[in-house]
């Protein structure tokens with residue numbers, strides 16, 4: 001089977017690594033890919049939003065399965081265009097990817113179908129939003145409706161901050177068109193957990209849990225990033241939480257989408273907050289998390305292609321997902337300065353150290369191949385994942401492995417998985 005993966009981050013490297021393990025697969029292509037992916041796939045210089053070129057490429061190479069890793073092409077309708085051209089594709093169609101593409105849509109869906117989430121109101125108009133906020137409690141949360149690289153969420157402690165927030169989202173359009181609508185939401189407290197799932201339109205099968213670390217600095221300080229590290233499973237994702245979510249969240253979401261005529265096939269990522277009043281949905285994503293995929297997929301025993309095909313064919317009820325009874329931790333090595341300004345083009349040394357080391361992975365995010373070798377090419381550069389018999393062991397292994405690779409301005413958080421000690 002020939003597979004084309006669309007995307008270029010650590011998540012896509014993790015997906016490609018799982019795909020490469022499948023005996024069904026003879027050739028992997030990735031568009032556009034990165035320096036690490038190019039070691040297991042043929043990378044083609046087509047951007048994830050160049051739909052026509054992607055479709056033409058898939059036709060020319062007679063690709064058997066396209067896997068769309070990233071949110072932008074999903075929300076933009078790449079799956080629809082591939083399917084129209086007769087190419088089997090894993091991921092939600094445009095009318096279902098709206099679950100991630102519009103926060104206002106997802107909030108209305110949850111309200112309509114009684115799926116537990118924070119109280120909220122949607123606004124198209126800044127003045128109306130301001131009137132509502134003036135009557136609200138603080139902190140209060142403002143969210144740009146559309147995709148904003150994970151940055152369109154503002155937590156405002158005072159009325160003044162909230163007024164500034166409305167201005168930057170709706171009037172100054174700091175997040176572009178994503179800010180034409182805005183959700184104003186109740187602030188919740190608790191631990192966050194990510195649960196990824198495979199969905200075939202009717203059936204949902206959840207994967208093992210994970211936890212991300214979104215802030216740039218130790219102790220959850222600094223700016224929000226794409227994610228600085230993850231661990232899996234989350235010890236806070238108890239059986240009780242799982243039972244609650246099975247009853248009120250997972251199947252309810254899949255059924256709600258079907259009811260709305262927006263059958264969802266692909267990955268639903270549930271961002272949950274475990275509040276004192278029980279689990280609440282913070283957000284939905286329509287794809288694997290990055291860097292959640294880097295700790296969840298290495299622990300999955302199933303052939304990923306079989307599971308993805310079952311999602312497309314509507315036969316997921318016949319699949320049992322199976323995860324290793326161990327743990328994994330991923331520490332992101334970033335370029336100092338991320339998520340603001342940082343340098344690129346720094347030579348990365350030590351990558352060979354991962355060869356033949358079972359249970360250790362060096363997932364590339366922002367890297368590229370040059371004549372001098374593999375160099376840094378983004379804010380998040382590598383995701384160093386290690387497994388262990390338990391979370392503590394996995395964390396020790398991952399931090400040990402972060403020492404194997406080096407590049408100028410290498411930066412990481414030193415407290416990924418620290419919460420494990422409190423479990």
Ligand code: AMP
Nearest residue numbers: 118141153185186187188189271282283
């Ligand atoms: P989102 O993109 O909706 O997941 O929001 C990004 C981050 O903002 C989340 O991971 C939370 O840390 C935080 N956040 C979002 N919504 C809320 C909320 N209602 N209460 C507290 N924190 C929130």
Ligand code: GLY
Nearest residue numbers: 212227289290291
């Ligand atoms: N790690 C969070 C995300 O992928 O959105």
